[in-house]
Amino acid sequence: MKIADIQVGVVEAPLITPFKTALRTVDNIRNIAIYIYTDDGHIGVGEAAPTAVITGETSASISHAITEFIKPAIVGMDIEEIAAIMERMEKSIVKNTSAKAAVDMAIYDLYAKHYKTPLYKLLGGYRKELITDITISVNDVDEMVKDSLSAVERGFNILKVKVGKDPIGDIERVIAIREAVGPNTTLRVDANQGWTPKQAVRIIGALEDANTNIELVEQPVHSSDIEGMRYVTSNTLTNILADESVFSPKEAIMLIEKRAADLINIKLMKTGGIYQAQKIVHIAEANGIECMIGCMLETKISVSAAAHFAASQKNITMIDLDGPLLCMNDPVIGGPTFNGQIITMSSEPGIGFSL
Template sequence: MKITDVKVSLVEAPLITPFKTALRTVHSIQNVMVILTTDDGQIGIGEAAPTHVITGETLGSLKYAIEEVIAPVIKGIDIAEIAVLCERVDRCLYQNTSAKAAVEMALYDLWAKKYQAPLYQLLGGYRNTLKTDITISVNDSVEMVNDSLAAVKRGFSILKVKVGKDPIGDVERVVNIREAVGPDVVLRVDANQGWTPKQAVSIIGQLEDKGVQIELIEQPVHYSDLVGMQYVTQRTQTPILADESVFSPKQAIEVIEKGAADLINIKLMKTGGISKAQQIANIAQANGVQCMIGCMLETKISVSAAAHFAAANQIVTMVDLDGPSLCVKDPIEGGPIFEGECIQMVERAGLGFLI
């Protein structure tokens, strides 16, 4: 079962509503899909999101990295040698984490198909259901309240509220959402690096004083400012989640050692795929640090791979895999079943797609 062909194509999915954060506004997903073929006719697929403001990648750079750099180093290798394949993918490029992630997903899809088992079972099989939050884009307070109420009506009990674009109005936004949805809905607040350390301490302190009940604050300051992250973490009671500050296992160790955050957000587009994501999860588990599994603006293809990883790992206690819920329709059939906030793993081999 050797890799014989590597193809790249465009996968598109319009969003139900524009996705707005402190970093960008997106109206439609345009990602890269990877299709690997083996000498016995098996197919494995993966997906890469060109999130230039976070990973630095574009559609063009993803296509080139996969076709011209990664493909030559994996062709001819048997899928049973999954560790060798992942190492080759990792070493052939310095960064390009999303390109690596897409190829790794397809490799793991084939690997699990070889052994005729769902991927999550081969990775650990801790559970077969997950509960995800859904993102509330940053807008004016009235629109965010309306979007929050609509999400609750759709059956979501965990909301990830985007802020950071207008620090002065962020307290009002979150307070209004809490008052509108009531005390039983879990609120996660994501600043997407939009605050300074002092702004973060002030805003979080005000929310704490008002008793708003926030589960966590994600990436309050710039990804490179671990001293600032530490400053915020030490001066607030609300747990701080590191996102853009952690791409690699080495960065995870640094964040934990410095006490720069209480929690870590793992995203396959940041880690370069499942193999490095697993290393970060192992580091976190060894240090008693709980993890979230997150995604960029991704379709069901790559979000399904992240769901398999999350379902296999006990240390992943929070799920932010709402990509399919933000899209008008799925670009592929099969895979885990996304129904509102519930993600149900299926028992088909690999990632479970009907291809």
């Protein structure tokens, strides 16, 4: 099974409600879809989310990176040569992690199809069911409380609350949500780099004093401020989750060595795909650091690849794969089943899509 061609397209899905964080507001997902064709008639599918404020990539840059650099480097290679394919892709162009992620997941889709098995089984087969959180976009307090109660009524036990726009208001938001949903709903707080280190310590301390019992705070300060992350981690009792601060295995090692976070959030768009993500999760596991699997604003294509990866790994203990649940419709048929907070792997080969 050899790579014969790589084609680039577009995948779109309108959101049920606007997605709002400290970094951006989005109404509609418009991502890059890629299709890898083999010489024996198989098709592998992948997706890249252009998230300029995080990865620096746009739709145009992703398409260009794939067609002009990655494609010429790997066409003609055998799908079974995973390590060699990934090495060629990595050397073809630096960074461009979302472009690489799309190709990576399509390669793994084909790799599992070659062996006629679901991808999660080929990668480790730890479990076949996941429980994801659901995102509560940052808005005024009343609207966030309303959205939180609605999510709980729909059966979600874990809420990921977006904050980071104004420190005083953020404290009020989280306290109000905790009072509304009660003590049995898990709350995760994501500041999306929105606070300074001192603000973060004050805010988290206030939330601790108010007995909000939040599970973790994600990326409280700017991604480049590793010393700031270390300061927050050292001066709070709540677990600190590194997201934008960790793209690569090298950054994971540095973060762990500096004790700059308690947990690591892995996203395929940051790591460049499953191949590098495996390295990060193993580094973290060897150091006693648990991982979350997360996603950008992605459709069911790439989120399904992330779900297969998460299902294969014991050390991925937290799931933030709600992308398809935020969309009005699925742009593809097949893959894992997203039923409320429960994601169930299918028995179809590869990632499981019907093409």
